[in-house]
Amino acid sequence: MTDTLLEIENLRVAYPSAHGYTDALRGISFSVGRERLGIVGESGSGKSTAGRAAMRLLPPKARVSADRLQLQEIDLLAASERQMREIRGGRLAMVLQDPxxxxxxxxxxxxxxxxxxRLHTKCSRAEAxxxxxxxxxxxxxxxxxxxARLYPHELSGGMGQRVMIAMMLIAKPQLVIADEPTSALDVTVRGQILDILNERVEAxxxxxxxxxxxxxxxxxFCDRVLVMYGGQxxxxxxxxxxxxxxxxxxxALNESLPPLDRKVAELTVPEHDPKWLEQRR
Amino acid sequence: MTPAVEIRDLTITFGQGRARVKAVDSASFRAAPGEAFGIIGESGSGKSTILRAITGLNDDYTGDVLIDGQQAQKPRTKAFFKTVQMVFQDPYGSLHPRRMIRATLAEPLEIHRFDRKDDRIAQVLNDVGLAPEFAYRYPHQLSGGQRQRVAVARALLLEPRILLLDEPTSALDVSVQAGVLNLLDRLRRDRGLTYVMVSHDLRVIAHMCSRVAVMTQGRIVEELSADALRDQRAETEYTQQLIRASRGTAHA
Known part of the structure; x- marks a missing residue:
């Protein structure tokens, strides 16, 4: 793919814990181009860690290693903190969960x-x-x-999320990472926010x-999906x-969701099976 | 049959003068004994405010709250809480962070002068699917699903007949949610509990409840059965919109 924006190869992240280091990501590889890529998984599966690693936003105590972490021509692993400040928000933006x-x-x-x-484009106050x-x-x-004159506490959740999207997209980033952008919002507003996000990203x-x-x-919503579990x-x-x-x-994840079209007596609770980790596709 | 929980023309207002808001506007419903009654609506629609009024956390309301046909006293009496208990939304905020689970669970037993405290705590932990060792842990040592199980255990300790559930699984993963919902459903069937459950998640409400009230802007706009909800037989425009949004076809 010539249009690859972000390429990640064998990314590993570990956090210090009481018994040495605990792996949060155990060598994941993927690339993303001009498309909508979804990453799904439960809490603790490492999906947010993957997004944050690309932004180099993990806490300093985290141990990060990768064979490749490349945003177009930039090697994110070698980039200085000064360069990262321009990349974050400028070329790579993140929309967070709760405005x-x-x-x-x-x-x-x-x-x-x-x-x-003003930070990411050379424009005057009036232009901004x-x-x-x-x-x-x-x-x-x-x-x-x-x-524009309001403070965040005066905004509703949906409005706050739109403001965050506006703030993140104004510098025209090449890749937007949206980490649970709608889970703090009502179902009725969710669709709107995703539509707006999609519209801006496409534009x-x-x-x-x-x-x-x-x-x-x-x-x-997405074109392609990665399913994560146990850091893989x-x-x-x-x-x-x-x-x-x-x-x-x-x-198992699909089955644990209460169905909307029929009545079931009991929901299926996923029994976590260590064998799953070996059945990677 | 006398309904276990009934509210009649419940109206709750906040603020004074121009800032006066009707958070709940003459809402009425009845939940029969052993029934699971659901309230669904978006944030700010007043659904949690109704639960807070029923349980007496806010007793500044007009209209009636009847438990087993009896008017609930203002302020609520100790006896009231032996009948009605509430489980809150956020298991991260509703357990005392500096207290062992045992201390959290022992408190209602002390207030209500129950005997055999340790036996009861071990029993209730078992009922919600936790090992007895959990009594000696702190909330930060538990996962979200485990915490919510402790919150359910705390509510069950006084052997209430009515549980008010305020978004009991919205802070949990779907896989963990499935376990907690199964637990709640089993407890209701085994003990004949009555639930009034609030959620913004149509899937959860349709799975758990037999009848559902739809709220928007402080008013109950429609009451329908879970079957009607599943078959998309809603009468008001608002409910239809809510169903479409939950099915994820709103922006397809």
Whole structure:
């Protein structure tokens, strides 16, 4: 693929614990181009760690190694912290789960969006203001001028998430990593937020990694899906095949979901089987 | 049959003057003994506010809250909590972080002067599928699913007949959620408990409850059976929209 944006090979991450190091990622490899890639798995499967490792946002005590961690021409493993500051937000952006924690509570919406714009593009204060207002309109905020003056606590969850998307996409990154961008939101707002994210990502021709534990959502939204378990990629499949997955772990996850179309007496609780780790596809 | 839980014209307002908001606007429903009754709606629709009013955490309401046909007293009496208990949404916030699980579980027993405390704690831990050693752990040593099991255990200790469940699994993974939902369903069937369960997740509500009230902006706009919910036989536009969003076809 000539259009590869991010390439990861044999990425390992370990955290110090009471008994030496505990592996969070045990050698995962994948690449992402201008597409929508989903990463699904339970808490602790390492999906967020993978996203954060690409941003080099893991805590300093984490032990990270990889054969390759490449964002187009840049070797992320060798990049200096100074370079990383330009890459983060500039070329590689991250949309986080909960806007209540991810936005600065002391700054207005306008200040947060223009900050990201001024840091990553050479534009004047006035240009940044205009761009921020355009961006707010692009994420379907009805009255950008009014909203721009608000503080995060005055926003609803859905609105906060739109502001975060505006802030992350204003610098026109090439790849957006969205880590559970809708799990703090209501079902009715979820669809809207994903639509907006998709619209912006398509308009900018960027790639998108959607990290989520919500299987139906990922199946619906992404092109390709990686299923993670125990710090490894269990299988990779086309998103539309997710409900027909064959790996026992994915099957178990699908079955544990309460069905909407029929009544079942009891839900299936996945029995974690160590053998799964050997059945990688 | 007298309903186990009934609310009639329940209205709750917050704020004064211009900032006055009707969080719940004359809501009424009945849950029969042994039934699981669901309330679904988006954030801010007032569904948790109803539970907080029933349990007396906020008794500044107008209208009636009836438990087994009896008006609930304001403030709630000690006896009330032997009948009605509540499980909260966030198992990370609802257990005292500096107390061993045993201390958390022993407190309601002390308040209500129960005997055989250790036996009861061991029994209730067993009922929710945890080993007795868990009594000697702190909340931070437990996973989310284990914590929620402890929260259910705490509510069960006083042998209530009615459980109010406020989004009991929304902080959990689907695989862990399945275990907790199975546990709740089994407890209800074995002990004839009555549930009033609040969730924004249509799948969870449709699986757990036999009847569902749909709330938006403080009002119950529709009450329908879980079968109707599954067959998408909703009458109001809002419910239909909610079903479409949950089926993930809203943006296909």
């Amino acid at each position: 209540r924690y991810a936005l600065n509570p002391m700054k207005t919406v306008m200040a947060q969006i223009t900050e990201s714009c 203001r205009d761009q921020a207002l355009d961006m707010l309109e692009a994420v379907h905020i009805r009255d950008p001028r009014r909203v 900018e021709g960027a790639g998108l990694i959607l990290i989520s534990h919500d299987l139906p959502l990922v199946a619906d 990629i269990m299988e990779e499949l086309a998103a539309r095949d997710l409900s027909a997955a064959r790996h026992p772990y994915t099957v």
